[in-house]
Amino acid sequence: MTQAASQATYNAAIEQTLIAIEDALDNCDVDMDYERADAVLTITLEDSGTQVILSRQSAVQELWVAARSGGYHLKFENPGWKCTTTGEDLPTLLDRVLSEQQGAPVSLALGAD
Template sequence: MMSQTEFESAIEQTLVAIEDALDECAWDIDYERNGAVLTLTLEDNGSQVILSRQSANRELWVAAKSGGYHLAFENPGWKCGTTGESLPTLLNRVLSEQQGEAVSLEISQQ
């Protein structure tokens, strides 16, 4: 099991990688970071996807219209306990569902 320090480092690297991917993407997706919460807003329809750090149980939570997802860090990256998807796969799926067209962010897995 990873230490709290390793968890915090992995989360920070992941959130920065998502912000970098959003800066480079072709879709109009705004983002705002407030402490441990990263809110993505799709400008076309105003819907949001929210990623939040859950330090107590060392998880990354993703809240989307289709539901809430809890991801744990398993080498080589974050994996959803319910769907088995990696974070990039999950994030691209929920963003595509909410955008109404395929969204593909290039997120580097830690």
């Protein structure tokens, strides 16, 4: 695969993932707001006043998640995103960090991303 094709695949995967997360947030029962500015999706948990930030890192073709518990780097491994340190897939990681920050279970029901 050429670098251009690889970058196009990465960009498509990021875009599809961010849209899926936005849709899941719209359907979630937990009081969360989100704002997307180009390559950054900021999720604000209203009850705790904390944020989880997802950002596109094109240079290294990763998706980064910044949460109160730390920073996580995810690589796209078909069929989804995997954390390079914890081995969690993106839905598991997001549910975990959101639950930790909310102080109650949060499930975005992302399933396979």
